[in-house]
Amino acid sequence: LTDVVDDEIPMVASLSQNSPNPFNPRTEIRYDLPLGNNHVVLDVFDLRGRQVCVLVNEFQLPGVKSVYWDGEDNKGRQVPAGIYFYRLKTEQGTMIRKMTMAK
Secondary structure, three states: OEEEEEOOOOOOOEEOOOEOOOEOOOEEEEEEEOOOOOEEEEEEEOOOOOEEEEEEEEEOOOEEEEEEEOOEOOOOOEOOOEEEEEEEEEOOEEEEEEEEEOO
């Protein structure tokens, strides 16, 4: 589920650190989208670089966005505690951040 946080239009795409971090069982990921063609892919990877889940894969309007990850993979299975990476891909570029799922 992606929510619009506020109606201010950012000048550049950005990806914030998830909160809380470390987390259990759920964390919030915020990102900013500027004016333009915003095809957004936000996905999560494990330490081996394997894709765990896709949180967003769609065109989105500009603005400040928020999405929650509940620690489940694409098949709805709970992933183990550990370090994960989340990646935001937009027309403006790719950004990656690290997060930790606690037991």
